[in-house]
Amino acid sequence: MNTLLRMFLMALAFCAGTVGLANASPERVALVLGMAKYQSIEPLTNTRNDAEALAQTLTDIGFDVTLGLDKTADELREMMREFAFRSETADLALVYFAGHGIEVQGENFLIPVDARPRSNDDVQQQSISLKEMLSVVERARKMRIVILDSCRNNPLGGGISLAQTETSNQQPVDEATRGVGGLAAANPDRGTLVAFAAKDGQVALDGNRGNSPYARALIDKMAEPGLEISLMFRQVRDAVLRETGNLQEPHTYGSLSGTPFYLSGNNKGQPDISSAEPATAWSKLRPDQESQLLALADLGDTRSMLGLAYIRLNPEDPRFDPAAAVEFLERAAARGSPEAQMELAKLFEQGLGVEIDEKRALELYRAAADQDFADAINDLGFLHYQGGLGLRADPAKALELFERAADLRQPEAQFNFAALIDDGLIAKKGPPEAAGYLYAALRSGSEDVLNLLLQRPTMFKEETRRELQKLLKNNAFYGGSIDGDFGPGTNRSIRAAYGLTDG
Numbered sequence: 001m002n003t004l005l006r007m008f009l010m011a012l013a014f015c016a017g018t019v020g021l022a023n024a025s026p027e028r029v030a031l032v033l034g035m036a037k038y039q040s041i042e043p044l045t046n047t048r049n050d051a052e053a054l055a056q057t058l059t060d061i062g063f064d065v066t067l068g069l070d071k072t073a074d075e076l077r078e079m080m081r082e083f084a085f086r087s088e089t090a091d092l093a094l095v096y097f098a099g100h101g102i103e104v105q106g107e108n109f110l111i112p113v114d115a116r117p118r119s120n121d122d123v124q125q126q127s128i129s130l131k132e133m134l135s136v137v138e139r140a141r142k143m144r145i146v147i148l149d150s151c152r153n154n155p156l157g158g159g160i161s162l163a164q165t166e167t168s169n170q171q172p173v174d175e176a177t178r179g180v181g182g183l184a185a186a187n188p189d190r191g192t193l194v195a196f197a198a199k200d201g202q203v204a205l206d207g208n209r210g211n212s213p214y215a216r217a218l219i220d221k222m223a224e225p226g227l228e229i230s231l232m233f234r235q236v237r238d239a240v241l242r243e244t245g246n247l248q249e250p251h252t253y254g255s256l257s258g259t260p261f262y263l264s265g266n267n268k269g270q271p272d273i274s275s276a277e278p279a280t281a282w283s284k285l286r287p288d289q290e291s292q293l294l295a296l297a298d299l300g301d302t303r304s305m306l307g308l309a310y311i312r313l314n315p316e317d318p319r320f321d322p323a324a325a326v327e328f329l330e331r332a333a334a335r336g337s338p339e340a341q342m343e344l345a346k347l348f349e350q351g352l353g354v355e356i357d358e359k360r361a362l363e364l365y366r367a368a369a370d371q372d373f374a375d376a377i378n379d380l381g382f383l384h385y386q387g388g389l390g391l392r393a394d395p396a397k398a399l400e401l402f403e404r405a406a407d408l409r410q411p412e413a414q415f416n417f418a419a420l421i422d423d424g425l426i427a428k429k430g431p432p433e434a435a436g437y438l439y440a441a442l443r444s445g446s447e448d449v450l451n452l453l454l455q456r457p458t459m460f461k462e463e464t465r466r467e468l469q470k471l472l473k474n475n476a477f478y479g480g481s482i483d484g485d486f487g488p489g490t491n492r493s494i495r496a497a498y499g500l501t502d503g
Contacts, residue, residue, distance in 0.1 A: 032066070035070060051068075073114060438453065457486040465484040465485075
């Protein structure tokens with residue numbers, strides 16, 4: 001089957017009959033960690049309480065929670081390895097860490113209970129870096145969150161001392177802190193949010209009421225139905241500021257996708273909109289929360305601008321106003337939001353809310369692609385493949401873009417690049433690489449790829465199908481023959497790799 005036909009099938013896959021998605025893997029998973037009984041450095045009072053209480057809250061609102069208390073470095077790494085694999089088939093993966101954390105040479109480290117650091121090198125070797133923790137959630141399908149209730153910098157200086165010291169924001173002497181000076185600012189990948197109990201340079205209170213102020217605010221706000229996640233973290237910030245008399249200000253780093261998300265679900269009686277198009281989903285936002293989005297947009301928050309634009313792009317909403325949507329998107333695009341740049345490019349391409357301007361549309365697609373926004377890179381690939389927006393067809397450039405988008409885990413690009421490899425169009429890549437991209441697309445949650453592999457497996461050559469079976473076997477999803485025949489056993493393993501279980 002030729003490549004263009006396979007790409008066409010991919011584009012139309014949503015029109016085909018879909019497999020049943022019952023017995024899916026948990027959509028939301030959480031790893032909750034509390035370190036208190038340190039063996040060689042100052043123990044903490046409330047971190048176990050915080051972790052246990054937050055784990056219960058997350059369980060109550062539908063998360064599949066793994067709880068770890070007072071773990072050694074080896075135990076932590078094993079938990080992280082297992083959680084990373086599980087998080088690949090979850091929509092949302094969340095990690096919460098309460099315990100000692102310090103900064104060494106601009107990098108943040110989370111300290112297990114058996115650490116005995118006497119130098120910066122010891123900290124780096126005996127602790128878990130924030131980068132390692134981020135890698136645990138990086139392959140979750142829609143949203144990735146790491147929450148650190150452990151804000152401190154490196155207290156080394158002739159030896160370790162985690163006692164309270166003089167800072168510009170002196171903490172009350174009767175309330176322990178979780179460090180001195182604060183962690184370094186985080187810079188996570190797009191689609192990942194890192195939340196600190198205190199902004200970089202500040203310290204977090206351990207609390208003298210059984211839980212830290214930050215944990216109490218999280219527990220309260222996470223359990224509130226119908227509270228969109230960006231607004232939830234904003235309200236957590238405000239609650240902690242009030243309780244600590246402005247001594248501790250939580251802060252978030254990174255950016256989430258432009259699709260709204262509710263940790264505790266929607267309001268009672270409201271239909272599930274978790275898989276709805278962004279315009280439809282944002283239109284369900286409560287009026288009071290829209291007012292909060294407007295306020296945040298005025299402060300420069302680009303995700304709020306996106307949400308407000310999506311509301312005004314829903315033709316079923318009485319607030320439908322494409323011209324107003326363009327204004328919000330222009331503001332967000334000017335502040336560097338690649339999702340806003342891509343949405344604005346579509347409007348200039350279609351002439352919705354603005355006059356058609358193919359040159360501006362192409363500029364915006366390229367601006368988003370320059371920031372490694374995979375959807376924009378994939379769309380640019382098609383524009384170069386077929387010609388569009390004033391571009392002449394350039395298949396060689398298109399192949400480069402498809403590969404780039406596929407390596408950024410864009411599912412459609414992964415499928416398309418696998419098809420290109422399968423057809424022998426990519427130098428130095430063959431069936432093992434084609435199968436690798438197909439497997440990655442399955443793990444990323446592409447229902448279209450799942451359907452095509454179950455219903456039209458022979459669109460790929462037998463060698464590629466064999467290699468996919470090998471991958472499924474290597475990851476303990478498949479126990480049958482490596483024969484390229486996608487019978488019931490292979491189909492079950494494909495469903496399992498996607499995150500479904502039969503029975």
